[in-house]
Amino acid sequence: MAISFELTDNSRIARDFYRKMAIEQMRPIARRYDVEEHTLPSEWVDYFWQHGRKGPPVDFAAPADGMVQVCIQVEELCWGDAALYLRMPTSALGGAAVGAAGTKEQKARFLKPFKGDGHPVWGAMAITEPGAGSDTAAIQATAELDGDEWVLNGTKIFCTNGEGASQVEGGFVVVWATIDKSAGRGGIKSFVVPAKTPGMKLVGLEKKRGIRASDTATLLFENCRIPADHLLGSAKVRKKDPSKTGDKGFKGAMATFDASRPIVAAMAIGIGRASLDLCRDELEKQGVSIRYDAARCDLTVIERDFIDLEAELQAARLLTWRAAWMMTHGKPNNLEASMSKAKAGLAVTKITQKVVELLGPVGYSQKLLAEKWMRDAKVNDIYEGTQQINQLIVARRVLDYSSSMLR
Amino acid sequence: MRPDLIEFEPTEEQQLIVDTVRQFAANEIRPQAHDAAEARKLPENLLAQAHELGLVALGLDEAHGGGGDRSAVTGALIAEELAYGDLAIALAILSPSLIGLPVTEFGTDPQKAEILPALLGPNFNAGSLALIEPDFRFDPFRPTTRATRDGGDYTLRGHKCFVPWLDSGDQVLVIAMEDDDPQAFLVPRKTQGLSATPERNLGLDALPTVELELDDVRVPASARLGGDAGCDVHSIIDRGRVALAATAVGVSRAAFEIARDYAKEREAFGAPIATKQAIAFKIADMAIEIDAARLLVWEAAWLLDSGAKATREAVLASRQAAQVARVVTDGAVQVLGGYGYIRDYLPEMLHRNACGFTTFETLTLI
Numbered sequence: 003m004a005i006s007f008e009l010t011d012n013s014r015i016a017r018d019f020y021r022k023m024a025i026e027q028m029r030p031i032a033r034r035y036d037v038e039e040h041t042l043p044s045e046w047v048d049y050f051w052q053h054g055r056k057g058p059p060v061d062f063a064a065p066a067d068g069m070v071q072v073c074i075q076v077e078e079l080c081w082g083d084a085a086l087y088l089r090m091p092t093s094a095l096g097g098a099a100v101g102a103a104g105t106k107e108q109k110a111r112f113l114k115p116f117k118g119d120g121h122p123v124w125g126a127m128a129i130t131e132p133g134a135g136s137d138t139a140a141i142q143a144t145a146e147l148d149g150d151e152w153v154l155n156g157t158k159i160f161c162t163n164g165e166g167a168s169q170v171e172g173g174f175v176v177v178w179a180t181i182d183k184s185a186g187r188g189g190i191k192s193f194v195v196p197a198k199t200p201g202m203k204l205v206g207l208e209k210k211r212g213i214r215a216s217d218t219a220t221l222l223f224e225n226c227r228i229p230a231d232h233l234l235g236s237a238k239v240r241k242k243d244p245s246k247t248g249d250k251g252f253k254g255a256m257a258t259f260d261a262s263r264p265i266v267a268a269m270a271i272g273i274g275r276a277s278l279d280l281c282r283d284e285l286e287k288q289g290v291s292i293r294y295d296a297a298r299c300d301l302t303v304i305e306r307d308f309i310d311l312e313a314e315l316q317a318a319r320l321l322t323w324r325a326a327w328m329m330t331h332g333k334p335n336n337l338e339a340s341m342s343k344a345k346a347g348l349a350v351t352k353i354t355q356k357v358v359e360l361l362g363p364v365g366y367s368q369k370l371l372a373e374k375w376m377r378d379a380k381v382n383d384i385y386e387g388t389q390q391i392n393q394l395i396v397a398r399r400v401l402d403y404s405s406s407m408l409r
Numbered sequence: 410m411r412p413d414l415i416e417f418e419p420t421e422e423q424q425l426i427v428d429t430v431r432q433f434a435a436n437e438i439r440p441q442a443h444d445a446a447e448a449r450k451l452p453e454n455l456l457a458q459a460h461e462l463g464l465v466a467l468g469l470d471e472a473h474g475g476g477g478d479r480s481a482v483t484g485a486l487i488a489e490e491l492a493y494g495d496l497a498i499a500l501a502i503l504s505p506s507l508i509g510l511p512v513t514e515f516g517t518d519p520q521k522a523e524i525l526p527a528l529l530g531p532n533f534n535a536g537s538l539a540l541i542e543p544d545f546r547f548d549p550f551r552p553t554t555r556a557t558r559d560g561g562d563y564t565l566r567g568h569k570c571f572v573p574w575l576d577s578g579d580q581v582l583v584i585a586m587e588d589d590d591p592q593a594f595l596v597p598r599k600t601q602g603l604s605a606t607p608e609r610n611l612g613l614d615a616l617p618t619v620e621l622e623l624d625d626v627r628v629p630a631s632a633r634l635g636g637d638a639g640c641d642v643h644s645i646i647d648r649g650r651v652a653l654a655a656t657a658v659g660v661s662r663a664a665f666e667i668a669r670d671y672a673k674e675r676e677a678f679g680a681p682i683a684t685k686q687a688i689a690f691k692i693a694d695m696a697i698e699i700d701a702a703r704l705l706v707w708e709a710a711w712l713l714d715s716g717a718k719a720t721r722e723a724v725l726a727s728r729q730a731a732q733v734a735r736v737v738t739d740g741a742v743q744v745l746g747g748y749g750y751i752r753d754y755l756p757e758m759l760h761r762n763a764c765g766f767t768t769f770e771t772l773t774l775i
Contacts, residue, residue, distance in 0.1 A: 297548030
């Protein structure tokens with residue numbers, strides 16, 4: 003080992019591959035699907051399914067950056083457009099949950115349509131309810147075993163990809179529900195509900211501030227029946243704090259956050275970089291370039307702000323790569339994943355808002371994408387654990403407090 | 410070593426150095442930090458002890474007995490650990506490199522032969538750098554101190570401040586404008602025309618520094634660092650910025666740990682204050698910002714080691730680390746409440762020290 007920030011050739015190939023895709027396929031339609039909310043960006047979906055899905059022409063025998071490469075790819079795609087990235091036909095968080103907590107057989111069965119030659123499919127994860135967001139233990143949706151079937155009842159909101167995953171054959175929604183309300187978190191399990199399962203209804207699509215090309219669904223479960231083996235992990239209810247026991251159900255679901263938070267951080271960083279790149283280009287068009295070697299006292303306010311924003315972005319990126327690198331190497335990264343997400347969410351919120359300010363009237367105008375990116379960016383400080391939830395996780399880790407000691 | 414991968418772990422050799430310095434910082438430096446500041450005096454025994462560890466020698470010219478490891482990454486790792494003990498003492502311990510490293514990098518053979526043996530000898534021998542000037546418009550690349558060629562000599566004229574001036578040193582490296590180019594000059598401290606006035610500053614009480622008046626100071630042409638070839642002040646400053654940023658991370662980490670431990674011990678309303686989100690979140694933010702700043706420092710140092718120009722990265726790292734140090738140390742003062750304002754508790758001093766990072770700009774420590 004040695005401290006190094008040199009990307010592998012494979013990471014460069016991947017970066018260039020997705021950057022090209024971002025420039026050619028995403029940027030030209032980014033504004034259109036921001037305006038035409040709830041319209042499926044079918045040219046992008048089809049393009050990704052046919053050409054993007056196979057991935058970059060990397061050399062599998064050569065050294066690879068593992069999860070760092072994934073972060074680089076995500077950053078490039080979200081530099082293109084974060085909403086279109088989210089709308090890509092993939093198993094997304096649903097796939098992550100199956101990957102983390104599913105058996106070999108479950109993985110093979112549920113993920114097969116995503117690898118096949120059929121039509122585009124989506125996966126999704128449904129956790130949030132009208133009365134339960136960050137406090138996942140408060141969810142009210144229930145699952146009851148009836149013979150060899152689970153019966154799901156409840157309402158799920160803010161389900162990213164929920165429309166595609168629930169309506170297009172081959173996809174699935176991973177639904178969190180409790181099998182024993184008295185057990186708190188120990189009773190919460192996750193279930194794979196295939197698209198078009200009777201009793202799962204798409205009842206609404208949110209109108210959002212940003213990431214409008216991404217569908218955010220409300221799903222209603224009314225006596226929705228799924229086979230018993232669609233449960234991820236064990237059906238055993240642990241009365242004790244499940245994060246301390248080996249329950250793969252809750253723990254497995256939580257572990258997906260350690261993987262997904264650096265990815266969300268990388269998404270945020272892509273938007274932040276898009277915003278800074280645009281700002282730099284606009285300034286340069288006006289003959290203003292950022293001087294890094296000028297005395298601090300000689301810098302203009304714009305230069306000072308810009309340099310500070312760049313530092314914030316790079317700080318977030320390095321925290322993110324570190325969390326990803328730890329994952330690749332099998333090191334527990336719960337703390338570092340939350341650090342990266344907390345930093346990236348806040349940094350990019352600040353960066354994109356400041357760029358709107360720096361660009362003045364042009365920044366506020368829809369002629370450029372700066373205002374869109376400002377709207378797109380903010381969600382990164384909210385979903386996959388709000389800023390405050392990630393602070394809470396970091397605080398517990400650095401203070402060595404359990405969740406009951408620091409609530 | 411596989412340099413073509415992103416990695417976040419020091420080499421085994423570096424880790425050994427880090428462990429040694431961390432122990433020295435915790436066991437030897439930290440316990441003396443408060444008293445040294447109050448007495449405005451460096452603990453001499455500590456400088457000798459540190460000298461024996463060979464931390465400065467590590468980076469100096471091999472031909473003259475140094476370790477020849479010019480890695481900025483290694484330097485950053487050492488600088489963070491020393492400053493984690495105490496900033497003033499760390500800067501004193503590292504002061505020989507203020508002269509030793511630029512001479513190793515750019516010096517002519519006679520300059521190396523003159524300067525390096527003293528720094529590598531059995532006794533601690535301080536170094537000094539005169540870069541900063543007492544003016545809010547100070548630009549490290551365009552100092553107002555001027556060097557004028559006059560026959561076989563140079564005449565130096567100007568005004569410097571924050572110049573480390575330890576008892577043992579006998580040379581100071583002066584950065585001055587020569588025509589349109591900043592250059593460095595080796596000036597014996599006893600040279601005529603050089604007058605030093607001790608300073609008192611907001612912090613760094615234990616580190617003796619002076620304001621330096623250069624009133625037609627004459628030095629031979631051979632005093633110009635690098636001789637006819639001169640030196641690249643930009644490179645000296647880029648490296649110095651990264652080194653200083655590393656010390657800022659060390660100071661931040663010290664403040665963070667004190668705040669964290671205090672918050673877990675101090676009870677209010679029947680429970681440790683760390684169990685309140687208002688305090689816990691502040692501590693979480695400190696941890697995040699410190700790690701982020703460290704990674705920026707590592708990246709800039711790594712880039713320097715790769716031989717690439719690292720001005721942008723050095724600026725980003727030093728700006729960020731300076732701001733983080735100020736915020737984190739102030740946060741520690743706040744977490745300690747009333748005790749944060751009392752000089753018997755370290756955060757008070759740590760915050761005053763940290764406020765200097767935006768001023769010092771650069772110190773060629775690594």
